Amino acid sequence: MPTAAPPPNEFLRSLLQIPSVSARDVDTEGxxxxxxxxxxxAQLYEVGADGTWRRLTDLDGVAAGRYLPGTRAVVVQHDAGGNERGQLSLVDLDSPDLDSPDVAGAGDAGEPLPPLVPFVHDPAFVHRLAGVEPGRVFYLTNRRNGVDFDLVSREVGSGKETVLYDGGGYVAEVEASPDGRWVALTRPNAPANSLQLLLVSTEDGQVEPLTPWDDDAYVRTPSWLPDSSALLVSGNPGREMTAVLRYDLAARTWSEVVADSGHDLVGWVSPDGAHVLVATNDDGAVSLALHSLPDGEPVRDLDLPAGGCAALHRHPDPVWSQAGDAVAVTYSSPVEPPYALRLDVTTGTSTPIRPANRPDLPGGLVAPESHRVAAPDGEQIPTFVYRPADGGDGSAVLVVHGGPEGQSVRQWQPMVAGLVAQGHTVLVPNVRGSTGYGKRWYALDDVRRRLDSVADLAALHEWLPTIGVDPDRVALYGGSYGGYMVLAGLAFQPARWAAGVDIVGIASLVTFLENTSDYRRAHREREYGSLANDRDFLHEASPLTQVDAMRAPLFVIHGANDPRVPLSEAEQIVAALRARNVPCELRVYADEGHGLAKRANQLDAYPAACAFLAEQLAKRSGGPGDSGEGVA
Structure with missing residues (x-):
């Protein structure tokens, strides 16, 4: 039951302290x-069929994992301080040390935990859990040269390792065929925001491309039928929206299984091959439905609250039970924190998985309105608008997502809710380059069209008076690529914006590409442009290049261990602004990486950022810039 809304800053703090639950796997015993x-x-817990909770890990940072089939063990992936150099360990759930369930799920200090046994461990390199089978684990690692990711199979009993793929570059997803003869994997294509599907023989290592290297298609979620005769994927080769497609190994042919000309779909095949679970992305609301195989006919919609997002984006992918009778998913909405659900395939009903002692939600949470905002070139920018219940104080904050190949969806966002509680109207746009609205839209910001997405910010600013917002009292807020957009808005459109909050953002596209982790550089050059061929444009499109024009106060948040956008990006923009007497605050967190994963740091940074915006937007009595400055 919602309680009365506390004061704005306490409201945000109360939201940040509500715990989240995400589904990671299901076993054969419920x-x-x-x-x-x-x-x-985020630590790993096991929730029994009777609702009891057992805590399994106590690690420095976020823990993810999968059950090891045929055993009572879990493979755990974990890093240190957000550095994303994942290590793999095993937890034996039959360990005598794990004899006291934590019924409330509160994770009390002193509860017995099973030992964490290193399985694949080399802190200098990245190890990503890619799959589990009885007796073996698949993982991806860059330990060969620090750049290229190899696919490795490791036997659990003997520790014997076999390199299954070492074709170079980044590898996104992996799925081994049930008969053990093949591995399907996806890797970045030549065009930006595309993935190629490869078939790798486990017998001789031969690699067969199933989609062309130069295709602009995005292909993901490879899933095998149980007889290994065919592969189902989610992809958009030769089409605008992503559909569920089938590749037949014997015939070497593609066919359509489930498609929707107006929406992106993502599918996951059940282990028994009887069904495919299909997620439909409808303007950021993600619903789930069950379809039969092989015909793809709809069976039933699954029981989920309306207006939210099940799976995808910041939530883990759904996970099937081995019997194919249940699937576990993660759900949240703008008014509901993330929690797990176990969905019964036969009935379509869902069982929430969340602790009984979760704090009550405060009152005052609002759902967004959906708008399309016209840009000068005729494009329509999908935009969510969150309005305070009392209409607000006339100010606004634009919250820009990261990626850039990402999407703002109808998920739990405490910071957005905190800004609304503070009286600001909050706009959450999906500027050009965002996913979820078709292939054409997400390609409109590639390489030398980068500043076209920045121009969308100006179009949104022009639209604000139509919804009752004072255009002189508007700020920008964003993380990662959204942080770049904040800095770019302040640099290229200084007359429009009163303040900015930049979280792990890019100040210079040149130094970002020079200093990002070696294994990420080629992948990011596909999107932004290459240092070899596009350096002049990268320099031109960098906020740091236009720092002399920046004058709005800035609040910067960064993790010291960020492997994607190095801390040096924050340090150089802050130093440049301070040298020009522009008000600027920098908060660096020694135990964080690309974003803030730990609640203590969130409680330190986010309320302070909210207070900064309240101060800056309250005192704007005139325009953000000198009256004579033109608008970019």
């Missing part, structure tokens, strides 16, 4: 493996 962050960072 147990569910979840991530749960009640202790301040």
């Amino acid at each position: 147990r569910t493996l979840v991530s749960y962050d009640v202790t301040g960072s």
Whole structure:
């Protein structure tokens, strides 16, 4: 039951302290493996069929994992301080040390935990859990040269390792065929925001491309039928929206299984091959439905609250039970924090998985309105608008997502809710380059069209008076690529914006590409342009290049261990602004990486950022810039 809304800053603090539950796996006995962050960072818990909770990990940072089929063990992936150099360990759930369930799921200090046994461990390199089978684990690692990711199979008993793929570059997803003869994997294509599907023989290592290297298609979620005769994927080759497609190995042919000309779909095949679970992305609301195989006919919609997002984006992918009778998913909405659900395939009903002692939600949470905002070139920018119940104080904050190949969806966003509670109208746009609205839209910001997406910010600013917002009292807020957009808005459109909050953002596209982790550089050059061929444009499109024009106060948040956007990006923009007497605050967190994963740091940074915006937007009595300055 919602309670009365506390004062704005306490409102945000109360939201940040509500724990989240994410589904990670399900076993054959009705147990569910979840991530749960009640202790301040996401740790692994097992939730029994009777609702009892057992805590499994106590790690420095976020823990993810999968059950090891045929055993009572979990493979755990974890890093240190957000550095994203994942290590793999095993937890034996039959360990005598794990003899006391934590029924409330509160993670009390002193509860017995099973030992965490290193399985694949080399802190200098990245190891990503890619799949589990009885007796073996698949993982991806860059330990060969620090750049290229190899696919490795490791036997659990003997520790014997076999390199299955070493074709170079980044590897996104992996799925081994049930008969053990093949591995399907996806890797970045030549065009930006595209993935190629490869078929790798486990017998001789031969690699067969199933989609062309130069295609602009995005292909993901490879899933095998149980007889290994065919592969189902979610992809958009030769089409605008992503559909569920089938590749037949014997015939070497593609066919359509489930498609919707107006929406992106993503599908996951059940282990028994009887069904495919299909997620439909409808303007940021993601619903789930069950379809039969092989015909793709709809069976039933699954029981989920309306107006939210099940799976995808910041939530883990759904996970099927081995019997194919249940699937575990993660759900949230603008008015509901993330929690796990176990969905019964036969009935379509859902069972929530969340602790009984979760704090009550405060009153005052609002759902967004959906708008399309016209840009000068005729494009329509999908935009969510969150309005305070009392209409607000006439100010606004634009919250820009990261990626850039990302999408703002109808998920739990405490910071957005906190800004609304503070009296600001909050706009959450999907500027050009965003996913979820078709292939054409997400390609409109590639390489030398980068500043076209920045121009969308100006179009949104022009539209604000139509919804009652004072255009002189508007700020920008964003993380990662959204942080770049904040800095770019302040640099290229200085007369429009009163303040900015930049979280792990890019100040210079040149130094970002020079200093990002070696294994990420080629992948990011596909989107932004290459240092070899596009350096002049990268320099031109960098906020740091236009720092002399920046004059709005700035609040910067960064993790010291960020492997994607190095801390040096924050340090150089802050130093440049301070040298020009522009008000600027920098908060660096020594135990964080690309964003803030720990509640203590969130509670330190986000309310302070909210207070900064309240101060800056309250005192704007005139325009953000000198009256004589033109608008970019």
